[in-house]
Amino acid sequence: MSTIRIGVIGFGWMGQAHSRGCRRAPSYFLDRDYEPELVVVSDTVAARRDDAVRSFGFQRAVTDWHEVIDAPDVDVVFVTAPNMLHVEMVEAAAAAGKNVFCEKPVGGTPRQTVVAERAARHAGIITGVGYNYRWAPLVQYAKELIDTGALGTITNYYGRFFSMYGSDPLGLLSWRFLVEQAGHGVSTDILSHSVDLGHYLVGGISKVLGTGETFIKQRPLPTGGGTHYDRGKPGDPTGEVTNEDYIGMMCVFENGARGTFEACRSMVGPESQNSFEVYGTKGSVAWNFEKMNELRVYIAAEHKHTGFTTVYGGDRFPPHGNFVPGSANSIGFEDLICIEDHEFLQSLAAGRQHTPGFTDALRYVSVQDAVLRSWESGHWEDVHSLKED
Numbered sequence: 383m384s385t386i387r388i389g390v391i392g393f394g395w396m397g398q399a400h401s402r403g404c405r406r407a408p409s410y411f412l413d414r415d416y417e418p419e420l421v422v423v424s425d426t427v428a429a430r431r432d433d434a435v436r437s438f439g440f441q442r443a444v445t446d447w448h449e450v451i452d453a454p455d456v457d458v459v460f461v462t463a464p465n466m467l468h469v470e471m472v473e474a475a476a477a478a479g480k481n482v483f484c485e486k487p488v489g490g491t492p493r494q495t496v497v498a499e500r501a502a503r504h505a506g507i508i509t510g511v512g513y514n515y516r517w518a519p520l521v522q523y524a525k526e527l528i529d530t531g532a533l534g535t536i537t538n539y540y541g542r543f544f545s546m547y548g549s550d551p552l553g554l555l556s557w558r559f560l561v562e563q564a565g566h567g568v569s570t571d572i573l574s575h576s577v578d579l580g581h582y583l584v585g586g587i588s589k590v591l592g593t594g595e596t597f598i599k600q601r602p603l604p605t606g607g608g609t610h611y612d613r614g615k616p617g618d619p620t621g622e623v624t625n626e627d628y629i630g631m632m633c634v635f636e637n638g639a640r641g642t643f644e645a646c647r648s649m650v651g652p653e654s655q656n657s658f659e660v661y662g663t664k665g666s667v668a669w670n671f672e673k674m675n676e677l678r679v680y681i682a683a684e685h686k687h688t689g690f691t692t693v694y695g696g697d698r699f700p701p702h703g704n705f706v707p708g709s710a711n712s713i714g715f716e717d718l719i720c721i722e723d724h725e726f727l728q729s730l731a732a733g734r735q736h737t738p739g740f741t742d743a744l745r746y747v748s749v750q751d752a753v754l755r756s757w758e759s760g761h762w763e764d765v766h767s768l769k770e771d
């Protein structure tokens with residue numbers, strides 16, 4: 383069993399989630415090929431560095447992220463800093479020959495993802511990307527139903543990610559709302575999760591027609607930090623939101639299926655509605671992260687004209703049973719991160735390229751590039767691979 387020594391850059395929501403995921407994985411995945419070791423974390427906030435050592439078990443914490451990459455006792459770097467910092471960190475890790483897990487979408491713009499993918503490919507490092515929702519056991523079951531032909535030929539796909547995080551105009555102007563720190567808005571942030579699920583379940587996309595909008599144009603300025611879940615007060619000084627709240631697109635899949643995708647962060651109502659509906663000639667499935675332990679299934683041969691049946695998550699859908707036995711005993715968001723981390727560490731232990739990795743991230747930003755072009759042109763746009771030699 384190989385020891386995998388881990389460094390983390392950015393110890394906010396996802397840096398902490400992956401640190402817990404890696405630390406918890408051994409007790410859920412007894413039949414594994416690695417031992418994780420939390421070595422060093424970097425964050426610019428002193429309190430977070432202290433938490434990492436005192437409460438998460440890291441051996442040390444540093445201010446300068448270069449020290450994580452340069453550390454001789456680090457095998458893999460988790461990049462969980464704001465999007466616009468990803469590329470510089472990935473390039474440095476690739477140059478040092480360190481494997482990288484980078485949170486989605488790898489950079490803040492399609493161009494940055496292209497640069498990161500190229501650097502990683504040329505360096506021959508193993509990469510992973512944080513498309514965690516595909517690891518939900520019931521999403522895996524949906525894929526099995528599609529791949530085994532239980533739904534027949536897939537004709538229609540509807541993917542959306544409607545999140546509450548920007549629905550309150552008093553939500554702080556954190557890095558996510560600023561083009562220079564986040565890159566694009568929801569097309570970079572949550573649409574990328576939907577595009578991952580669309581590719582995973584149905585396949586590649588060949589052309590798109592897209593549009594976008596920024597509905598809330600000013601937000602309170604953060605004083606002393608704060609994330610996209612924190613709130614200002616009425617009358618606080620405000621600043622301009624510089625990336626989009628909403629993206630919608632119609633698309634044609636390479637296999638001929640037709641699809642629609644939407645992502646929005648400023649809607650009132652949906653809370654964390656990362657969802658899909660897949661329709662085929664023999665049946666359909668529908669899933670919504672807000673009820674991630676339920677999959678709605680309709681197989682025409684079994685339930686003609688009876689409508690959808692609800693299938694509950696449980697230990698018959700691996701690896702749900704690693705976390706909790708029985709049926710309808712729920713798992714949650716961080717369990718998906720733990721599954722994701724386990725799968726990535728298994729790939730590292732085997733020395734094989736991981737999926738989803740930077741190759742997948744590049745495919746998704748090629749779609750994002752087409753939707754941004756379409757928003758500007760007002761016409762259908764073909765998806766071209768942005769891959770560079």
Ligand SMILES: NC(=O)c1ccc[n+]([C@@H]2O[C@H](COP(=O)([O-])OP(=O)(O)OC[C@H]3O[C@@H](n4cnc5c(N)ncnc54)[C@H](O)[C@@H]3O)[C@@H](O)[C@H]2O)c1
Nearest residue numbers: 392393394395396424425426447462463464465485486512
């Ligand atoms: N897969 C998912 O479900 C999911 C969910 C949320 C965020 N994300 C992704 O994770 C990444 C981080 O998002 P988050 O929500 O955790 O953000 P966050 O703001 O909670 O955390 C970012 C952390 O990076 C630190 N940081 C900033 N500049 C730094 C620097 N120069 N060196 C070291 N640390 C620095 C900040 O102090 C902060 O602690 C983003 O790429 C985001 O797209 C993915």
